[in-house]
Amino acid sequence: MPSTPMTAEPLLSVRGLGVRFRLPQAEVTAVDGVDFDLARGEVLGIVGESGSGKSQILFALMGLLAANGGASGEARFGGRNLVGLAEGELDRVRGSDISIVFQDPMTALNPFMRIGDQLAEGLIVHRGATRRSAWAEAVAMLDRVGIPDPAARARAYPHQFSGGMRQRVMIAMALLMRPAILLADEPTTALDVTIQAQVLDLIAELARDSGTAVILVTHDLGVVARACDRVMVLYGGQVMEAADVDTLFAEPRHPYTQGLLAAMPRLGGETAPRLGTIPGSPGSDAAPGCPFAPRCDRRLPRCTVERPALVDRPPRRIACHLEAADAAS
């Protein structure tokens, strides 16, 4: 797997991305100062546990945050900053240059509309296609994602599809417009284990064929290993460590990444040792230091008071005071 050189002009450049939600009593930070680049055709994985803010990054890019949420920072795409873009401007990017596959295929399709019409809609809206030609393209795309008898199935309604088939429909819908970027928000979490791999391979294969870059959000490291070129590990809305997949899996440096990998089951071991765990649970974001510090077994005194900066330590980027300590010694 070739790691993409960071020197090339990135397709998407995210700097200081933040997401905050206003709650009745307080304001909560879900994403805090996230930086990353995405190159053409690259598959970037974002991993982290529930509540780490990984899905909110995607929603912020698409302008789909909940009504009480707000994004800050910068996400450069095609000369525009997606953050704070007006709805009308966003609508020209959404579904056309950037599309998204959601986590729950059972509720993501309109129950009142034929599958074919839901697919054709993007072509009609963005390219001014006729319903007939858009419908034909939709049927061809359904065929490509492995829906049997696509011409007949295009006339069916979502409730006549299984979960796995619906996710294939979502993928077909997202890739029909040949977007530059596909955002995938835990696309396999709601599916049976047996079809998770199929759907992942489908995304990877179609993206490769059409040169689409993918941001794949997941909490499943197996998914990352299978599908991604690079990985970004998120904790408490902040980037802990980012590297190409081989580096990250072979030599994780951040204590959190190491904990995650230790907690991952492996097939083929002679004995089945107890899985590693990370003690504690994700805490509040009120602490000033590293968000992982309360659960970190190698915590330094400064970790709870000073937030570590995300620094370049090729071949990785890492935010950990241990790095600085190691470099000094």
Place this chain on the structure above:
Amino acid sequence: MLRFIGRRVWDGGLTLAALVTLTFFVMRLAPGGPFSKSRKISPEILANIQKTYHLDEPVWMQFGRYVKGLVTFDLGPSTRFRDYTVGDMISAGLPWSVTIGIWAIIVATLIGVALGVAGAMRRNSAADYVAGIVGVVGVAVPIFVIGPLLQSVFALRLGWVPVGGIGAGWRALVLPILVLALPNVAYISRLTRSSMIETLRENYVRTARAKGVGAARMVRRHVLKGTLLPVIAYLGPATAAIITGSILIETIFALPGIGRHFVDAALNRDYPLVMGITLLYGALLIVLNIATDLIRAWIDPRLRNGR
């Protein structure tokens, strides 16, 4: 689809049969009879009258006679208005009630849905508050207050429409239709608003936004159907109620509809008329509910393959 309709009609028939039976016997159980309130009449004459209307027979025989009449669409004679049959009275009043009822429902639906959509799209905006005030007023202020109020302004002061009666063609129906529509405008707008707010939170609406279809198309193609399903479910029974239950409107505006028969017939112990009106309401309710279900199935494919 035919099987679906057939089954619903069959169920409706059974319901009507139960309704007829129940109403018939409950009426007879109530004390008094059609002629017990009349001025003093000699027992001989009373017996004669009773015989004419077969009230001297055992109740079960009366019931059999009534059911036999029903099969031939004969609802029997009114015991109060001697020269009229129940059929005559219903067919004289029903066109008026249907006309103002249907128009009132159409007006109420158009205005109510528009207000509800505006309120849901721009929550806490001026439009939302206006819709909210109309809602409170429409539900809280009874039509016997609104009616005379509008009469005094638009009929007496401005002279745009007549106060009542049926002499002035369509103009005479404007106020009754508006007054009859108002409580329904209120209810439909609140129902639409809450249903739309809920629909806007659906994941598939987020999918539509993510497709960049634009706000107008999103509402038209993705939000409206889900929003209107509960509204349509409400419209069936509401239409039946509005057609038959407009006694206040008919009294205020001096219209010869059928609403007044509902109350008069019961007070007069006019057995055949009570039966006829009850049957009419039941039949209307059943027909409109079937129509409602068909429209809902047409909108929502998930309802089609069910029973």
